[in-house]
Amino acid sequence: MLLLFESVVFFGILLISVAVMSKALNVEIVNHKYQALDGLRGICAGLVAIFHIFWRAGGADDTFWSISYLGGHEIKRAVLMMGEVSVGIFFMLSGFLFFKKALNNTFDVKKFFISRALRIYPPVFISLIIIFVISAIINHGKITTSPYWFYQALPFINEYKGSVVNGLPINITNSGVFWTLVWEVRLYIAIPLLFLLMKIIPFKKSFITLLIISVIALSKFYFIDKSHAAFITYFLVGFLVATTEDKKIKYANVIAFIVLMAALFLTRQAYSPTTALYLLPFFYLVKNQANLFGILTSYPIKVIGISSFSIYLLHGIM
Template sequence: MNNLNPLFALIIFLIACFTTYLINLKYKISHTSSRFESVDGLRGFLAISVFISHSSTWYRYIQKEQWSNDYNLYSQLASISVAFFFMISSFLFVSKLLDSREKGFNWKKFFISRFFRLVPMYYLSVFLIIFFVMIISDWKLKVGLFEFLHEMFLWGTFTIIHGSSINGCDFTYVINAGVVWSLPFEWLFYFSLPLISLLILKNKPPIFYLLISIFFIGSYFYLHTFQVQHILSFAGGALAAILTKYKFAKSVEKPFFSAVILVCLLLIGQLEESAKMQCKLLITIIFILVSSGNTLFGILKSPILKLLGEISYSTYLLHGIVLFAVFYFGFGLENAKKLTPLQYCLTVFLITPIVVILSFIGYRFIEKPFMEISKKYF
C-alpha cells in the first residue's frame, strides 16, 4: 500500500468513523437538531476528506519538497471538499434569508454569531502556528519587530488583506497545510449577504450594513483577483437553497438519485482540475440532491458523520498542524523521508484518531462555549 492507493483513503475514513463512534459512546453527544440532516452528514465526510488529501500530499512534500499530488483523487479531494463547504455556507444562510423574507433578519446577531463561531478556534490555530515557527526559529526574530507585528496583524485578520510567512519561516504555509486560504472567501460571502438580501427580504437591511457590505466587497476585490470558480460554488449553494425552499426538487430520497450522486462522484474523479466548469456543474448537482434530502443510501444520516460534521471546523484548522508536528518534530523530515510507503501509511493511520480527538476537544472546549456565549449575551 502507498499514499496514492484508494485503500489509503478508505482506511483513514473508517478509523476516523470508529474513533468518532467511541467518542459518541463515552460522552453521549446530543447532536444539534437540523432540518438539513443530509447536509450535516456531508460536512463530516468533507472534513475527513480534506485531512485525507493533505495526508497524501504530505508524503510527496517529505520526499520532494513539493506541495502537490500526482493522483486526481487526492489532488482534487481537498479543493472539491472546500467547494462543497462554500456551497453549504451559501445554502444555510440564503435559506435563512428566505425564511426571514417576511419578518426581517437580525444583522447584528448574524455578524456577532459569525465572529464567535469562526474567530476563537482560528486564533488558537494561529497561536499554534506562531508557536511552531518560533521553535523552528530558536525563539529569535529573523525579521524586524515591526515586520513581525505586521505579519501578526495579517494573520489576525484571516489573511484577508494578503497572506504572509511568519518570521521568514519557509514552513509557515505547510504547518497548517495552507487551509487558511479558504477563510477570506467565507468572510467575503458573509459581508455580501446584506446586498444579496436586497433581492430576498421585504424589510431591507439598514444602510449601515449595506455600506459595510459595499466597502468590504470593494476592498476585497481591490486587493485580490476575481476567482470565478469560488463564486460559482457559493452560487450553487444559493441555487440549492431556492430549490429546497420552494420544493422544486422532490422525491430525491429514492435510491436512483443516490446512484446519480455516485455517478457524478466518479465523473469528478476523472477530471484533472476542480475549477473546471464541468466539475462545478457535477458538484452542484450532487449538492442540490443532498440538500433536498438525499442521504446517499442512508449513509449521510449516520450519527457518526453528524458528529464529524459538528467538529469539522476544528478538524479543518488542526489536521495540518498535527501532521506537521508528527513529521517535523516527531520524526524529523530527514528521518520521515526514509519511511517506506507502507510505514508512512501506517503512521497516518495512527495519526487519524489523534486528529479526531483533538478536533472534538477543540469543538467542545472552544467552539461550543463561544457559540453559547453569542447566543446567551447577544
C-alpha cells in the first residue's frame, strides 16, 4: 500500500506542476481523433518518471541505482511493471502513429526524416549540455570527460553503450533513457521501407500478423534476443492496430479497464514478446476512443502527453 501511495503522490505532484505551468504559459491542445492516445502517452511518461524515482532510491554502494532495497518479490515486480510496460506502450504508440504514415499514399520520406531528426536530436543535445554542466558542478568544476563523450552519448541505431561525463555515467545522470531512442531511430529507418512494401502487399493485417508470429517463434528458438523480440513485437502490435478501421465500441471504457487488468495480471515480464499481445485489446480500444472514463482525455493528462518527450529526457537529470 505504501508503494501505491507514494506513486499516487509522485504522479499528483507531476500532474499539478505540469497543469500549472501549462496554464501559465497558455498551452493549447489541438483536438484530434486520437486524443486518448495523447493521454495514454502522458500516463506512461509519468509512470516511467516514478519508476526511476524508485530506482534512484538505491544506496551509494550501487551508485544510487537499485530496487534491491524494496522488500518482497511482488513489490519489485510492481515497480518493474510500472516502468517497463509503460516503455512498451510508448513503442506501441510509435508503431501505430508512424505505420499510419506508411499507409498514406502521400508519405514523403525526406520530410519524414527531417521532422524526426528535428524532433529527437535538438532536445537530446540540450539535455546533454545540461548533464555536462551539472556533472561539472558536482565534480567541483573539474572537466574530466573524454573529448568524444558527446558523440558517444548520442543515440543512433547501434546498441547504446552510453558515456561517462565528468566522472558520472550518463545512464545514471539521465536515468538511462537513451536506449529507447535507439529503437525509435531503428523504427524511423524501417518506416520508409514499410511504405514501399505496403504498396505491393494487399493483405496488410495478415502480413503484420505473420511478422508477429515469426518474431515470437524466432525468439522461442533463441534466434532473436527475447527483449529485442519484445520491443519489435510492441512496434508490430502498433502496426496491426493502425491497419484496423475506426469504430465506436459500446461499453468501451468498461471493456478497456477489464482487459487492461487482465493483461497486467497475465504479464510476468514486460519485455517478453507475448506481453504486447496481452496489451493489444486495450490499445485497440483506446485507439477507438476508450478514455478510461475521461481520465485519458482530461486536460492535465493530455498536457503531460504532449510534454512527454521533455519529461522523459529531463526527469532523470532533475
